[in-house]
Amino acid sequence: MADTVNRTLDPQVDRRGFLKGCTMAAAALGLSDAMIPKLVEAAATAERPRVIWLHFQECTGCTETLLRGSHPDLARLILDIISLDYHETVMAAAGHQAEHNLMETVEKHPFILVVEGAIPRKDGGIYCKIAGKTAMDILAEVAPKASAIISIGTCASFGGVQAASPNPTGAAGVQDYPELVGGTPIINIPGCPPNPIAFLGTVLHYLTFKRLPALDSMNRPLFAYGRRIHDQCERRAHFNEGRFVEQYGDEFHKLGYCLYKVGCKGPETFANCPAVRFNDVSVWPVSVGHGCTGCTEPNFWDTMTPFYERLPNVTIPVAGIVAGADSVGKKVLGVTAAAVGIHAAVGIGKRLVKGKSSDDE
Secondary structure (H helix, E strand, O other): OHHHHHHHOOOOOOHHHHHHHHHHHHHHHOOOHHHHHHHHHHHOOOOOOEEEEEEOEOOOHHHHHHHOOOOOOHHHHHHHHOEEEEEOOOOOOOHHHHHHHHHHHHHHOOEEEEEEOEEEOHHHHOOOEEOOEEHHHHHHHHHHHOOEEEEEOHHHHHOHHHHOOOOOOOEEOHHHOHHHHOOOOEEEEOOOOOOHHHHHHHHHHHHHHOOOOOEOOOOOEHHHHOOEHHHHOOOHHHHHOOOEOOOOOOHHHHOOOEOHHHOOOHHHOEOOOOOOOHHHOOOOOOOOOOOOOOOOOOOHHHHOOOOOOOOOOOEEEEOOEEEEOOOHHHHHHHHHHHHHHHHHHHHHHHHHHHHHHHHHO
16 A cells, blocks of 8 residues: 555655645544544545636635645645646646636546635626636536535635625525536535645545535534534633633733633634644644634624624533623632532531430430
8 A cells, every 4th residue: 555655646745744644634534543544545546536626706715725734735635636627726727728628527527526715696696707607607517517516615615705794796605506506415614714634534535435524504524513613622611710811912811711702703613623723733823812703604704793802692501500701700609609508508407407316315
């Protein structure tokens, strides 16, 4: 297997980097170490899946994040695993040659479609055109023939900033166009931008098991979006104990207290950001002092803003009592005091009963 890996790898991706990338993906997928060789074998196959990557209303941030990933170089690793037949940002072809390459893959080969960016529908979709065609036309032409569709980033998944109120172009995510994509299965990998490991894990799962990973109700892979950020955050203990940053730069901020009161949207956001961090470094936005903005959730530009104001009505269980974040510290003290009082009362009662029994004797 090692010889196969070395033959198929890009010269600038050594075997150690290749194995490290597969190991990171396996960890993100929640697979045991025993499954890593299977991922490696699937990734090293000589027959790489063809991928068409379409760009619509977006900033190219999802692609840029993928290209600039390091330790290992995820872009080179992914490009070694797949055959990227069409991608406007990285391909050498342009104009008619690029369009010819696109349609040749669509008409002659099985392929996976990756979509980056929202699709506008207002005024016939004129707000996004490529080669004289609207994004809606291109999606209708390509998507029904794909084996699967991966919507990468929040824009392609849910519309993103383009779809924020008042949404002047009528932008929407890929899954909002069932009449254009037909019955092609869709998997959403939201984030602004998403972690490249979520994309790599999805591709490796598809190659290894010949099916998409398990999805939630929003078509997001459960391995990456199955838990709230709040439940994995290293600041969660401070939240539970009622220790909050009151404003950025205060003494509590310096002590690493919970950022909920200054706008962290972790309690309402599903992603694995605390567990799988960008570029294989030991920090992420919340750990360095900036609250989560909820970028993996639908309509987050509307529902999560203002970004630096707290979410309303967030409650947590404390010793069996549901308490608001403002009162959690007091509740903890109250529960403790009540427990001490009950213990004392029980002790006094026992002593009284014992004394009465002695008198009866």
